[in-house]
Structures are given as structure tokens and as C-alpha cells.
Amino acid sequence: MVRAKVPPTVRQRRLGAELRRLREHADLSVTRAGELFGVPQSRISNIEAGSYAVSADRVRALARLYECSDDVLIQALAAMTGGRTRGWWDEYRALLPTEMVEVAEYEHEATELKVAVLVAMPGLLQCPEHVRAAYNQNVPALRPFEIEHCTAFRIRRQGVLHRESPLPYTAIIHEAALRMGIGGADVVRTQLRHLMDMGEHEHITIQVIPFGQADFPAAGGQPITYACGPVPQLDTVLLDTDHGCRAHHAEDDLVRYREVLDHMRRCALDPAESRNFIHKIAKDL
Structure with a gap:
């Protein structure tokens, strides 16, 4: 054979x-x-x-x-040489699209992650209830076993934030993402409380861009993940599109998205203000 x-x-x-x-x-x-x-x-x-x-x-x-x-x-x-070591994500190669599986590998290899989202909750900060509700709303509809595979995979990706040496992680989240209502009010409240809990970790920074802040670069509206490498030349930008996640590491792309993320961070509330903002939304539901 x-x-x-x-x-x-x-x-x-x-x-x-x-x-x-x-x-x-x-x-x-x-x-x-x-x-x-x-x-x-x-x-x-x-x-x-x-x-x-x-x-x-x-x-x-x-x-x-x-x-x-x-x-x-x-x-x-x-330091990048050596034999091919199987990661936990390889278990999903026959179950999920390659682009989806490889996101976990990029996250595993990163030295730091910076994420910016406008309408979707950052994957590594989603509570299980939100993950399952989001996949239940997928178009075209997923079959039950596909929802379970996708949900289990996303939850497992979050291990980089909980390992012995957790990954430094910054999430810039627009208010629109906080108010999308995925799963209904109970799920939204659970998700917002989860965000506040995750923001209490020293290695996790959460900043919110509220409605009315017009001076921020939307960058096409797609979620941005900036995966830092051991040196800046080895950074990678991951962009979510309708056709899957695409990786970019040309120098011009890296420079551009560093500037985009820095601008978005300056437009956002600081972490303490962001926590209070999230708490108010959850309280008003």
C-alpha cells in the first residue's frame, strides 16, 4: 500500500x-x-x-x-528547520477545509497575536454557546456532525491562551460585533461575560471601538489576525474572506496591516473603559 x-x-x-x-x-x-x-x-x-x-x-x-x-x-x-511534527490540528484535516485547519497552526507558531474584528467575535474569545450558535446560523446550513466538528475545533484552538506559557493576545472589537445578537439574549450575555473574564488575564488585552468613532480604518471589513513571528520579517497577516482564510507575508502587506492595527488601537477605548463598556451592554440586554 x-x-x-x-x-x-x-x-x-x-x-x-x-x-x-x-x-x-x-x-x-x-x-x-x-x-x-x-x-x-x-x-x-x-x-x-x-x-x-x-x-x-x-x-x-x-x-x-x-x-x-x-x-x-x-x-x-x-530555528524553523527540523522534521515534520504532527500537531493536534492534523486530526481535523479530513474533516475541515485546509484553510480552516491551518489557522490553528499559524496560531500555534506565533509569538503574539493581534486581532481586529468589526462584526464577528474573535474566535479565540468565543464561549462554547456562542461558537455553536454561530455555526447553527451558517449559510449554507451545516449538518449536525459538521457543527460539532467545527465547534470542537474552535474551542481547541483556544488552548494557546491557556497553555503553560500563554500566547500574548490583543483583540480590538467594534461595538457592532458585541451587539450582533447571535444565539439570542442569553447567549449574548454569556458571551459578553466571557469576554470580561478573559480580559482579566494579564496576557489578554481587549479594546472596544464604539459606534460614533468615525476615524478608524475599516480595512474592507474582514477580520484581521496579525501573527507575530520570532522576527518582524517572519510575521504573517491572516485575512478572513468568503473563500476562506488567506495568509499574507509580503513586506508591503506587513507594513500596511501594522499601521491599520495601530490606528484601530488608537481609536479604541482603553482596556478598563472597554470592560465597563462591555459590562453596560450586557446589563442593558
């Missing part, structure tokens, strides 16, 4: 993409890079696709070949 090929991880693909970026910056073709490195062209292509495991020493050697002088970046790239 032929064993199915294991797809490259998010980390392996990103390492390959960064090595390709260094090669292109050095103005070397794949063929020429292979000649200089003493390997077939296909080996360079497979490394850049993330489908060929490469050692830390080889990453450093490739960086020297590409005349990269950023030692901090080179060390960060070398």
Missing part, C-alpha cells in the same frame, strides 16, 4: 518562501543557485516549496550563498 504524502507544514512552507525571497534578492535563478550549492535545480525548488526537509546548517549555507547579512533573521530561519 502506498502511503499518502504528508503535506508540508505552515512552518516548512514559510521557511521555503523566505529562502526563495533571499535567492531572488540575490538575483539568482533556481538553476544557478543549484549549481553554486552543488545540488540539482529540483532540490532548490523542493526546499522552497517546503516539501524537502533542510537542516539548520544548510539554511545558514544557503543564506551565505545568497549574501544575506542579517544574522538575527538567519538564526530565526535556522
